[in-house]
Amino acid sequence: MPAYAQRKSTPSAEANENKKPVAVIPFQLVDKHVVIPVLVSGSTDTLHFIFDSGAEVTVLNTTTAAKLHLTSASQAFMSGTNNAMAKTSVTTLNVLYIQEQRLPYVKAYLENLDDLGPVDGIIGIALMKTFIVKIDHRNQQLVLYKAGKTPIGNTGRLLHFQLNFTTPVIDASIQLPNGTRLAGHYHITTGGDYGILFNWPYVDKNRLNTLLPTINTDRVQDMLKVLYYINSSVPSLEVGGHSLKNVPVSYSKDIDDLGVFTEVAGSIGYDVWKDFTLTINYDRKELYLE
Template sequence: MPAYAQRKSTPAVTTDNKKPLAVIPFQLIDKHVVIPVMLSGGTDTLHFIFDSGSEVTILHTKTAEKLHLKAPGQAYMSGTNNAVIKAPVATINALYLKELRLPYVNANLEDLSDIGPIDGIIGVALLKSYIVKIDYRQQQLLLYRAGKTPIGNTGRLLHFQLNFTTPVIDASIQLPDGRKLPGHYHITTGGDYGILFNWPYVDKNKLNTLLTTINTDRVQDMVKVLYYINSSIPLLELGGHSLRDVPVSYSKDIDDLGVFTEVAGAIGYDIWKQFTLTINYDKKELYLE
């Protein structure tokens, strides 16, 4: 007689996100969130900027030389005003954040000497692997298992969209003449500014004629020297919060294209430092506490 067997169903595994997988202390260096990192083959603790707006991982060329890390390939990168340049690319066998391991991370090799004592930059590679909570008050980065957003968030839930791989949030600004302008803004935790406007948005809304210049900056980019004009706006409305006297900047060479919609600019450290952020990249959720 034939015999029939039935495999027992495996109970669904529930993700317990009550506790973080790792709590990583960070330093604030020139408005950048800098976290300790170790790479496979190295024994020294390195210092990486965590920037949610960084679509690629970057390793300082001098650090790569110390680690004898070779770059067998090249990749195309968007530079100033979407100019495309080639950059050497190396594969890091493993990147360690305390006890957590990110395997096979591709890193573009660039000279980061102008930033300061920094070995690299990491953004989306970390966001895709974990749920990331940035606690500016305690200066801690808390990493949770990807999945459901951890319970206990008391802040406002905002849903974001992706522009290529960079999170984009909706916000509204008030101009000196009283007008309010809605817009879509990149979430850039590594941006050393309040708001950095894209030039087409500035030109379209005549912001360069409405905003009073406070000072200017001259900054060397990957491709050329950029000239920034710094000003302020009376009000930024974001996720139910109203922030006054917000520092803003713009340059004729800054234009981050939107894949589906117009991107007004990027929101950086001077705004985010006032909150605790929880970013769930997979679920496209941002909590502001």
């Protein structure tokens, strides 16, 4: 008699691929910046890079580049916080290692980062394009998964984001002291050392400079000029179904981070994200907030 066999069904490869991370990297906080250890080809010294989801390009400190004897291969234009363009030297890191994970041929812009403290560079989009990135603030770990399906086991709320150029943007709303609620589109900027940094056109349009009380001011040197910030707070921020109270905010007349598809109200930074575990699936434009 003929016998018929049926192969036992197995979950798809995609369903299995992200049960386990490919790397778990402990990070330290330096002035509200998530700093991870990295290596570059040609050197055995551990370098320290800020991970910032809002960093559209990889930046290498000019001091570090000199120590590594890296020369500029070309020049390109890079925008500062105030969107002014500066001509910057560019080099290529043959391989950037995060534990055993390799990022080959990383283009790095050379900039003086000495004012950020003991850091050698900044990385953001280049890392998120290669991996799914989970930022676990509670355990101070950066967890990397293979690109593809978002890892199973996330208990946080799923938010779908858009891209402004290459920076993730989500919807959120703020409450003003007079009770008015304003919705807006905000950059996800995990490396921003603030709660919310508003774009000036959004401030001017909604008269935030007259509605928000001034707490203090800051004078900060950007790439090309000194910027003057006014610091305040809003009674609440609503993001991803969560309500955060008394969120610090800042603005400056020089800040105008243009939106390619719509008005961008500003950026949400560390003082908000520190209360969450974030999982960012850049390819699928998914953000989980836990």
